Amino acid sequence: xxxxxxxxxxxxxxxxxxxxxxxxxxxxxxxxxxxxxxxxxxxxxxxxxxxxxxxxxxxxxxxxxxxxxxxxxxxxxxxxxxxxxxxxxxxxxxxxxxxxxxxxxxxxxxxx
Amino acid sequence: xxxxxxxxxxxxxxxxxxxxxxxxxxxxxxxxxxxxxxxxxxxxxxxxxxxxxxxxxxxxxxxxxxxxxxxxxxxxxxxxxxxxxxxxxxxxxxxxxxxxxxxxxxxxxxxxx
Numbered sequence: 001x002x003x004x005x006x007x008x009x010x011x012x013x014x015x016x017x018x019x020x021x022x023x024x025x026x027x028x029x030x031x032x033x034x035x036x037x038x039x040x041x042x043x044x045x046x047x048x049x050x051x052x053x054x055x056x057x058x059x060x061x062x063x064x065x066x067x068x069x070x071x072x073x074x075x076x077x078x079x080x081x082x083x084x085x086x087x088x089x090x091x092x093x094x095x096x097x098x099x100x101x102x103x104x105x106x107x108x109x110x111x112x
Numbered sequence: 113x114x115x116x117x118x119x120x121x122x123x124x125x126x127x128x129x130x131x132x133x134x135x136x137x138x139x140x141x142x143x144x145x146x147x148x149x150x151x152x153x154x155x156x157x158x159x160x161x162x163x164x165x166x167x168x169x170x171x172x173x174x175x176x177x178x179x180x181x182x183x184x185x186x187x188x189x190x191x192x193x194x195x196x197x198x199x200x201x202x203x204x205x206x207x208x209x210x211x212x213x214x215x216x217x218x219x220x221x222x223x224x225x
Contacts, residue, residue: 032211043202043216044155051211088155096168098145098160098209105154 002027004091006103014111019076021106023089026070032092033065034100035074037085044088048074079110113138116205116217124223130191133220137184137205144186145214146178149200158201161186162209190222198224 003026013019021035032051036044048063050056050072056063062075072091076083086105093099117136125131137144146158157170161180178188184205190197202219206212 034213036216043200043219046213046215049213090155092211093157096157096160098143098162098206098214099157099168099170100145100147100155100204100214101157102155 002091002093002101004089004101004103006087006089006106008104009107010109011106012109012111013079015079015081017079017110019079019083019108019110021074021076021087021089021108023072023074023103024070025072025089025091025101027091027094027101028067028070029094030091031094033063033072034090034092035061035063035072036088036090037083038088038105039085076108079108081110081112084108084110116203116215118201118203118217118220120220121218122221122223124225125193126225127193127195129193130189131193131222132187132189133201133203133222135186135188135203135205135217137186137203138215141205141207141215142184143206143209143212144180144184145204145206145209146186146188147202147204148172149202149219150198155202158188160209167209193224195224198222 035048050063089103090100145160180186204214
């Protein structure tokens with residue numbers, strides 16, 4: 001059973017701080033990794049994708065991937081109250097085309 | 113570019129009925145994946161279609177089925193509804209399914225009474 005693990009939180013940070021979200025996965029062969037943001041009552045919104053080891057930056061977001069450690073993280077700089085949401089880590093199943101395996105999500109609260 | 117659309121947005125059904133949900137992918141996307149989201153189980157993969165063919169299926173009973181049309185639009189059907197089928201049903205489209213980003217539609221909220 002391939003799994004993706006995240007701390008459920010809530011992770012609480014003050015406005016302007018860096019929020020660090022972490023994810024581990026069990027499928028050693030996975031090549032594609034994604035972070036989605038989901039507001040309450042809404043559908044998941046893709047915010048980052050990463051395919052190679054290292055860092056990938058997009059605005060205030062940085063995704064980090066370490067395939068040897070089977071670890072993915074998302075950093076949110078200058079956190080804003082509007083960043084308060086559930087963040088879902090998703091890993092593409094290496095043996096099943098089009099299938100993403102999701103973690104349970106980490107709830108982030110950014111306090112003004 | 114228009115996003116993924118799903119209809120209907122909300123459905124209320126009773127046990128034993130069947131339901132059909134529709135998904136229109138982003139223009140140019142040929143892969144459509146379906147997921148069920150519940151508070152207890154999170155997001156679970158149902159199946160994926162590409163060029164009118166089901167390539168993968170998740171661990172759901174045969175009451176859950178789907179299809180894809182030549183214009184890449186997809187439908188999923190749930191027969192003999194059970195209370196436990198109450199969930200948010202999400203479809204996501206991507207260019208080809210593998211090594212591609214998946215973009216989700218707004219979902220269909222199904223309530224089974």
